[in-house]
Amino acid sequence: MGQSIKNEDEFYKKIYKNVNAQNVKKLKMAHVAIMGLGGLGSNVAAMLCRAGISSFHLVDFDDVEYTNLNRQIYKMRHVNMAKTDAMTEILTEINPFCKIQADKIKINEKNVGDIFKSDEIIIEALDDAKTKAMVINALCDSKKIIASSGIAGYGASNEVKTRKINENLYIAGDFHSDIKDFDTYAPKVALVAAHQANIAIATILG
């Protein structure tokens, strides 16, 4: 059983035995902030944790609801828990030694700079288009931001793209499927989340 792993060194040796050691070291040293823990953020967090990143700053204001479970990574037992707590639990199940700062807070124009002042790489995984535009406009001068254009629907996988705006800003998505016009389904949300997680890893590994 996995519980027999006693410390972080042993964890990394066992899990990442077949992965390039230098890359594992870089990922283990990396820290990523995730802004929003919905369909995008919850999937990005799990993927990055599994890839070996060991330090996270999780920010979300919502509790897990039943209607989240068709596409977000949470399980029945997480319903009514704060997403920050549920995600902390899930990440700790993937890597019992990861370090997590979790803030249950609503992001606005006034507090966004302060909340993320110690973070260098930020995954923007918010669900509201205006808030997305606001935080990206506010932070793109000083942070590396891996954002999403918003996502909904199903099919048309190849329409999902990662756009590099500049060295510090990438945006993933299909740039037109708005949640107000489409239902949301797990695969397409996870697809965009994978684009974001992939860029985060490429950014860290250089």
Add this chain to the structure above:
Amino acid sequence: MKLNGENVNLKEGLSVFEMLEAKGFDVEKVLVELNRKILAKNLYNETRLNFDDEIEVVTFVGGG
């Protein structure tokens, strides 16, 4: 003037804000790049467009 890769006929001297309104963008849901540099939101009114400008407007949609 180029807007999102396509040649457009816009009056020279139009502000970025006026251009966004004229082209039907929701100013609160966009990120504007002017000649490959992100333009801060508080400069949309005072920044005037020239004939040789290249403008990219990224529109954010909901869902996450």
